[in-house]
Amino acid sequence: MPRRKDGEETRNKILKAAAVMFARNGFKNTTNADIVNQCGGINAALINYYFSDKATLYQQAWEYAYSEAVREFPLREKLQKCHSPEEKLLTVIETSLCRNATSDSVVNGMIHHEISAMTGILTDLYARTFFDMQRLLRSIVDEILGNRVPAIEKDLSVYSILSMLLIPIRKIRSMDHRKSESPDFDLSQRIRHVQQFALGGLEKLKQQYEKTDPCSGILK
Amino acid sequence: MPRRKDGEETRNKILKAAAVMFARNGFKNTTNADIVNQCGGINAALINYYFSDKATLYQQAWEYAYSEAVREFPLREKLQKCHSPEEKLLTVIETSLCRNATSDSVVNGMIHHEISAMTGILTDLYARTFFDMQRLLRSIVDEILGNRVPAIEKDLSVYSILSMLLIPIRKIRSMDHRKSESPDFDLSQRIRHVQQFALGGLEKLKQQYEKTDPCSGILK
DNA sequence: ATTATCTATAGATCTATAGATAATGC
DNA sequence: ATTATCTATAGATCTATAGATAATGC
Numbered sequence A, B: 001m002p003r004r005k006d007g008e009e010t011r012n013k014i015l016k017a018a019a020v021m022f023a024r025n026g027f028k029n030t031t032n033a034d035i036v037n038q039c040g041g042i043n044a045a046l047i048n049y050y051f052s053d054k055a056t057l058y059q060q061a062w063e064y065a066y067s068e069a070v071r072e073f074p075l076r077e078k079l080q081k082c083h084s085p086e087e088k089l090l091t092v093i094e095t096s097l098c099r100n101a102t103s104d105s106v107v108n109g110m111i112h113h114e115i116s117a118m119t120g121i122l123t124d125l126y127a128r129t130f131f132d133m134q135r136l137l138r139s140i141v142d143e144i145l146g147n148r149v150p151a152i153e154k155d156l157s158v159y160s161i162l163s164m165l166l167i168p169i170r171k172i173r174s175m176d177h178r179k180s181e182s183p184d185f186d187l188s189q190r191i192r193h194v195q196q197f198a199l200g201g202l203e204k205l206k207q208q209y210e211k212t213d214p215c216s217g218i219l220k
Numbered sequence C, D: 001a002t003t004a005t006c007t008a009t010a011g012a013t014c015t016a017t018a019g020a021t022a023a024t025g026c
Helices: A006-025 A032-039 A044-052 A054-072 A077-081 A085-099 A101-118 A123-145 A153-166 A168-174 A189-209 B006-025 B031-038 B045-051 B054-072 B075-080 B085-101 B103-116 B124-146 B153-167 B169-175 B186-213
Strands: none
Touching: A006 A032, A006 A044, A006 A054, A006 A101, A006 B153, A044 A054, A044 B031, A054 A085, A054 A101, A054 A123, A054 B186, A077 A168, A085 A101, A085 A153, A085 A189, A101 A123, A101 A153, A101 B103, A101 B169, A123 A153, A123 A189, A123 B169, A153 A189, A153 B153, A153 B169, A153 B186, A168 B103, A168 B124, A189 B075, A189 B153, A189 B186, B006 B031, B006 B045, B006 B054, B006 B103, B006 B186, B031 B045, B045 B054, B054 B085, B054 B124, B075 B085, B085 B103, B085 B124, B085 B153, B085 B186, B103 B124, B103 B153, B103 B169, B124 B153, B124 B186, B153 B186
C-alpha cells in the first residue's frame, strides 16, 4: 500500500500512452522512449519501476484498453434482448465497430498487430477475447443460415464478417496521399453499412442452397 | 557484369527467404540472421554484399513477391474479356485471392504488415499497387450500384470487399489452438464464397436505395 | 584476376537496473 | 520514512563494414 498517491497517476498515464503506441506500431516497434514521449516527458526508467518490464506493460495495456472498450460498449446484456439471430448479428456488428473505432482504435490496432505478428505475450488473454467473438459469430451465423448450408460455408461467412470488423480503415486511409479528398466516415453510417452488407451476403448464400433439391441434405 | 554465376543463385535465395520472413514477421521483427537461417545456412554478411542494406532488401523482396504474383495471375487481360461490372468484380476477387493465397501468402503478409505499421520504405511502390486495386474496385462498385447510391456508401463497400481480400485467414487460424478441428479451406471454395458474399452485400445496398422515392436524387 | 564467402568487430539502439536525489505525508 | 523520479550505465541485440580467405573461370 503506497502512502503517496501521485504514483498511481503516472502509472495510468504510462498505461494509456503505451496502449496508443503499441496499437500504432506494435510491440517490438515501440520503444520505451516512444511511450514516455507520448506521455509528454516522463522519465523512461519509470516504465520498469511500475511495470518491471516491457512485456508486462504490453499485457496490461491490452487488458486496460480491452476492458475499457467492453465497459463502454457491453455486449452480453444487449444480446439477451435480441429476439432473432439477425438482430443478434446487427448487435454484434454495432458493438464491435464501436469498440474498435472509439478509444482511438487502440483495441483494433493491437489486434491487427497481433494478427500480422503474434508476440506470444498475449496468447491466453487474447484467445479468450478474440476467439470468443469468433465463436459467438459462428453460432449466430449458424442460426441465420440454417442446417441446409454446409459448415464450411458458415466458417467462411464468419471470416468475411470478422474481416469487415477488423479492417483498420483509418490506417489505410492515412497511407493514401489523396485521403483528404473524401471526408472521414461517420461511425453510425459505417455500422449500418456493414450490417446491411453482412445481411445481404448471408441472404445470398442462403438462397443458393435453398434453390437446390431440398431432399439432398449433404452437399459438401 | 560478374564473370561468376553462382552469386546470382545466392542472391535469389536471399530474396525469396527475405520475402517469406518479412511477410511472416514484418520489417523490423525480421533480423538478417532470420533470413539467412531461412535460406539454410548462408553467411549473414552476404545480405549486405548483395543488397547493401536491409531496407533495400525489403523493397526488392516486395517487388519480387508482387511481380511474381502478378505474373502468375494477370488481371488486365481477364478484365478486358468481362462484359458486365458484376463479372469484373468476380474476376478481381478471384485474382486477388489467388495472388494472396499462393506463393505462401507472401504478398498478403507484407501488405498486412504495412497496414498495421507502415515502414515508410515501400510507400511509392506500395501505393501504386494497393491504391490502384482500390481505385479499380471503386469504379466497378460504382458501375454495379448505379448513381442512386451515394458515394460514401460506395466507398464503404470498397473497404468491405477489400477487407475480405486482405484478411490473413491462415495466420488467424494458426493462432487458434483448436485449429486442427476443421480442415483448411479449399481456395476455390473461398473464392466462390467471397464472390457471392460481396455480390449479396452490394445487391442488398442497391435494393435499399431503390425502394426510396425515385425522384429524390440526393439522399446523402 | 575476379567474384563470392567468411571472420571479426565497430557502432547504434534498446531494455533493464543500481544507486542517487527529490517529493510527499506521517 | 516512504515513495517517486532521475542519472548513469551495463549488457544484449542487431546492422553494416573492413579485411581475410576461398572458389571460379579466363
